Amino acid sequence: MGERDLLVERFEGHRTRLKAVAYRMLGSPSEADDAVQEAWLRLGRSDTGGVENLGGWLTTVVSRVCLDMLRSRTSRREKSLEEPLGETLGARVPDPIVGRTDEGDPEHEALLADSVGLALLVVLETLSPAERLAFVLHDMFAVPFDEIAPVVGRSPTAARQLASRARRRVRGAATAPDADLGRQREVVDAFLAASRGGDFEALLAVLDPEVVLRADYGAGGASKVVRGARAVAAQALTFSRFAPFAQPALVNGAAGVVTAPGGEPLAVMGFTVARGKIVEIDILADPERLRRLDLSAVLGD
Numbered sequence: 001m002g003e004r005d006l007l008v009e010r011f012e013g014h015r016t017r018l019k020a021v022a023y024r025m026l027g028s029p030s031e032a033d034d035a036v037q038e039a040w041l042r043l044g045r046s047d048t049g050g051v052e053n054l055g056g057w058l059t060t061v062v063s064r065v066c067l068d069m070l071r072s073r074t075s076r077r078e079k080s081l082e083e084p085l086g087e088t089l090g091a092r093v094p095d096p097i098v099g100r101t102d103e104g105d106p107e108h109e110a111l112l113a114d115s116v117g118l119a120l121l122v123v124l125e126t127l128s129p130a131e132r133l134a135f136v137l138h139d140m141f142a143v144p145f146d147e148i149a150p151v152v153g154r155s156p157t158a159a160r161q162l163a164s165r166a167r168r169r170v171r172g173a174a175t176a177p178d179a180d181l182g183r184q185r186e187v188v189d190a191f192l193a194a195s196r197g198g199d200f201e202a203l204l205a206v207l208d209p210e211v212v213l214r215a216d217y218g219a220g221g222a223s224k225v226v227r228g229a230r231a232v233a234a235q236a237l238t239f240s241r242f243a244p245f246a247q248p249a250l251v252n253g254a255a256g257v258v259t260a261p262g263g264e265p266l267a268v269m270g271f272t273v274a275r276g277k278i279v280e281i282d283i284l285a286d287p288e289r290l291r292r293l294d295l296s297a298v299l300g301d
Contacts, residue, residue: 011040017141018062024136025066030292035065059143063133063151071131093216093223093284094121096268098258099250101298118282119271122214123173127166134159135166137153142146149204175279177254177272184255184273185248191271191278192257195236196243203233208277218248218286228254232281242266249298258298265290265299 015036022032039061051057096118124132130152137143137151138159145156145163152159178184187206194202207229216223226235246257251270259267268290270282284290 002165014058019117022066024063035062038065067129067133084229092125093214093282096251101248101250117254119175119272119280123170131166135164138163175272187273188255192243192246195240204229208279213281215283
């Protein structure tokens with residue numbers, strides 16, 4: 001085996017973990033792939049003969065790439081301040097990982113091994129890039145702070161403080177979903193049936209009183225947050241004409257749907273079900289980002 005082939009083999013041995021790190025950092029499977037590819041290109045340009053821990057070296061490179069990508073993100077849309085229902089969306093809805101409900105996808109499962117649901121990723125979107133990196137690397141991948149510090153350009157003590165601030169935000173905002181996927185699906189199906197039937201009271205019955213709906217329409221629409229069961233139920237009835245086109249799917253490992261009239265993706269909806277009620281609904285309806293998602297498992301090739 002040649003030197004190049006050996007390098008490829010060693011890199012491929014770390015790819016799944018690197019993509020998992022990048023997805024938690026960026027909240028986008030396609031951007032995570034870009035970050036991992038950039039790490040491969042940098043590996044090819046570097047002399048790693050003296051590197052004893054290639055996995056650690058690659059994790060650092062991917063982390064730096066992700067940090068640069070997060071810092072360069074700019075607002076993708078003008079936020080309307082005159083929406084009749086709801087407030088403007090402060091955090092982008094992440095790009096979900098979508099799979100079929102009837103069979104496991106090994107890559108899907110590897111990326112979501114730590115139950116990285118949309119609810120958690122939305123909270124991560126509210127962190128500063130440095131906070132997000134410190135939290136993801138330390139709390140999710142057990143990277144020591146003395147290795148995180150040079151990536152964020154801080155001391156190990158400051159890196160620890162970044163992760164601590166992020167941890168408090170996550171604990172205060174992230175919702176732990178019910179573990180029973182079958183029960184999740186029952187609740188989501190009841191929500192869809194009520195929406196199709198225009199049954200406002202039935203919608204209220206499956207929504208938590210403090211439910212939060214986030215809808216991200218991208219640059220071409222008014223993305224927003226809607227809070228409270230009655231407001232979310234009213235929003236569901238507004239879009240009830242699309243409910244018949246909703247196909248069940250796994251969205252970041254939880255019950256969700258893909259809405260695709262005529263096979264054309266209109267939205268991916270992720271639901272967080274806790275205590276038998278829907279507590280969060282995250283809707284990605286940005287046409288540009290939907291085109292980048294792999295929805296073939298649900299919609300076919």
